[in-house]
Amino acid sequence: MPHGVITGLHASAFTIPTDLHEADGTAAWNSTTITVVTAESDGVRGTGWTYGPSACATVVEELLADVVLGRDPLAVPGTWYAMVEAVRNATRAGVAGYAISAVDVALWDLKARLLNLSLVDLFGAMREQVPVYGSGGFTTYSEGQLASQLTGWVETHQIPRVKIKIGEGWGHNEQRDQRRVLQAREIIGPAAALYVDINGAYSAKQAVRVLQGVAEANVTWVEEPVSSDDLAGLRMVRHELPADVTAGEYGTGLTYYRRMCAADALDCLQVDATRCGGYTEWLRTAAVAAAYELEVSAHCAPHLHAAVAAATPHLRHLEWFHDHVRIEAMLFAGALDPSGGTVSPAGPGHGLTFLPEAAEPYQAERGQQR
Secondary structure, three states, X not given: OOOOOOOEEEEEEEEEEEEEEEEOOOOEEEEEEEEEEEEEEOOEEEEEEEEOOOHHHHHHHHHHHHHHOOOOOOOHHHHHHHHHHHOHHHOOOOHHHXXXXXXXXXXXXXXXXXXXXXXXXXXXXXXXXXXXXXXXOOOOOOHHHHHHHHHHHHHHOOOOEEEEEOOHHHHOOHHHHHHHHHHHHHHHOOOOXXXXXXXXXXOHHHHHHHHHXXXXXXXXXXXXXXXXXXXXXXXXXXXXXXXXXXXXXXXXXXXXXXXXXXXXXXXXXXXXXXXXXXXXXXXXXXXHHHHOOOEEEEOOOHHHHHHHHHOOOOEEEEEEEHHHHHHHHHHEEOOOOOOOOEEOOOOOEOOOEEOHHHHHHHEOOOOOOX
């Protein structure tokens, strides 16, 4: 069908306070900043977003807009390469990569809508339902708050797998970590899968020691027991524990993921399309993981990932992350229902529509860091 060119590219950042104070093993926060990008062509609008500082919006306007505007809206990979080239001196890792990710998602969403397709159909469906796991369990939660969240996932929504944060204070409170793991198991019962996320707070031997000390809790997923940069440490933990070891949420591109896969350090590769380069890089990374016989798991931003996850053959699941679920339900129409432990994405595009009037009260000043 005839089509025009990309005529608009806009970015805005919004800072949403958390409902409770939150922390993991290595960071604490009271708000989350989302940068929303819209791309336009022929009166049709596509939307993408990333979770990162408001500087992402500045990068979109100052470094990316000139190479995106006027291009063919159906030729997304070519535009992606042009954006990567444009940020060479700013370096792609970090803010620039987050900005590219948001624009890339917006362009794929725009393409699907121009073609009157869902993104699932545009990419090619592998499954109708995408498995999810409940994710939150912050180290700042009281016993009652943790119990309420876990019960909501397992009993109210019937999600059969949940994850909590441990590694409090850079791993300096091992006894509380172990108590919380045992408490979580007691709350969710024996049938649901229990995951832990350490956010790189432990050393390798510490991770093994702490988790062996709560073996009765049957933790089956250990995320970032050590820093994602410590491939030797990840490999050691993987070989010492029966639980699957995973990492990759900070991946910045194909080379990063290739090295991680080649290190024999993981049982499942986490990929985040809001950080690594959008859907374009997600699809390339998934192919690399497949070459190493690894499944992939979508990190955070559940509504953004649902469509591409549905099109990924060797997908394990999608992270139903408390903060991002809350923000995406606030700022977009079309939120998904995880009841039963799966979501079913539908179009047009990724199926979500940005609500500027809902976002406006949270407009962030440029330079907002979280």
